[in-house]
Amino acid sequence: MAVHAFRQLRDFLNSQVIGQPELTEHLLIALLADGHLLVEGPPGLAKTRAVNALAKGIEGDFHRIQFTPDLLPADLTGTDIYRPETGEFKFQRGPLFHNLILADEINRAPAKVQSALLEAMAERQITVGKRTYKLPPLFTVMATQNPIEQEGTYPLPEAQLDRFLLHLVLDYPDAETEQRILQLTRNESIQGEHSMPQPLSQNAIFAARKATLSLHMETSIETYLVQLVMATRRPAAYSDELANWIEYGVSPRASIALERCARARAWLLGRDFVTPDDVAAVAHNVLRHRLILSYQAEADGVTADKVLDTILQLVPAP
Known part of the structure; x- marks a missing residue:
């Protein structure tokens, strides 16, 4: 029964992301193996769309983070905010407290920001000041790298790359697949997107x-x-x-x-x-x-x- 549910999810992903069966399969492998995925490929190959589709197919929330050179670690982890009405600091959680994270163009952020993400990936927790906060039990990161534009990037060191369970390299689709992509986007514009019949529960994923x-x-x-x-x-x-x-x-x-x-x-x-x-x-x-x-x-x-x-x-x- 559980395998059938995952196959339904795989079929749904393949219906939403045309011509990238390796990406959709390894998204599920990363989910099952409780690891994180690094995807390298040119822009426009449905990397964001794939994670969005996965988020619709399971019980969990999704957040996309666009990595830029001016990003700060607190933009990922969150920070303590002073509340004048109480005279106390309260922790404001950052986007890393979601279940599925898309770290778009991870190599565009400086080392401190990369380290904040990779520490969360390895330890499944975030430390801000003297307090440590646990991340959700279901926590998967898909990071992307653009191999075309290398100016203004900060390549991930080998020790940090080792934190990723999988590293996929994507390429452009062939002519037949490209035509199917055109048909899919046209049909979605007319009919709307297909919905996942029954989202997978987090308990089903853990089982x-x-x-x-x-x-x-x-x-x-x-x-x-x-x-x-x-x-x-x-x-x-x-x-x-x-x-x-x-x-x-x-x-x-x-x-x-x-x-x-x-x-x-x-x-x-x-x-x-x-x-x-x-x-x-x-x-x-x-x-x-x-x-x-x-x-x-x-x-x-x-x-x-x-x-x-x-x-x-x-x-x-x-």
């Missing part, structure tokens, strides 16, 4: 998260998952070429993310067990932002995706 953790995973698949991670740290054991490409491998947080995302994918497909294909299917989006490539790799035009393709070829699947 689904527990269900994914109870899926069966063979020891051989755990070993395969760990070997993929170890190949990024000890690449010389697999090939000299790989060793020349990788400066630093991925962290233990990557192993946890890889397992949780593989479990979430298997559960969404209606299985009660995880396969090597589940691990391989999410490997690029889990690992690409955690790899630090060497200067030689960058000079040769080698991307993180090419490195991961090579690792998946060299590490034998069970």
Whole structure:
């Protein structure tokens, strides 16, 4: 029943966001794995629309934050406001206290603001002055980056990137999909937007998260998952070429993310067990932002995706 409800939600997302099935699938994977999503792609690829549609499909509230160079940490977390009538300070909650957050163009804000967001993502709490405030139990951030305009941006350091469960790279749709997008927007202008039949309750989401953790995973698949991670740290054991490409491998947080995302994918497909294909299917989006490539790799035009393709070829699947 729970899987059926999530499939309905996925179908609804795909009806609202044409031509981005990977984005809609990984939004649900991030929701199930209790993690956050970083999406990189040109403007106009329905990133905001996708999160809006997800917010309509679940019981929860949504807030969009446009990151700019003049943004302050208090603009995210909130601040203490003085009340003259009582002579006391009262905490005014900021936008981070919503369930779904779209952090638009996160790399346009300075480091202090990025840190305020990423601390909330990691600790699920906010500290203002001497007080700490818990964030909602359901708290998911989707941050976006624009790869075209790099002037006036503050790239996320590698340690902060590691806080994101997944990193998706989107591209423009093909001609057929573009035509379907035109038809969708025209129909919406005439008929209005489709509504989600029955929003998912937060309790259903928490129950689904527990269900994914109870899926069966063979020891051989755990070993395969760990070997993929170890190949990024000890690449010389697999090939000299790989060793020349990788400066630093991925962290233990990557192993946890890889397992949780593989479990979430298997559960969404209606299985009660995880396969090597589940691990391989999410490997690029889990690992690409955690790899630090060497200067030689960058000079040769080698991307993180090419490195991961090579690792998946060299590490034998069970």
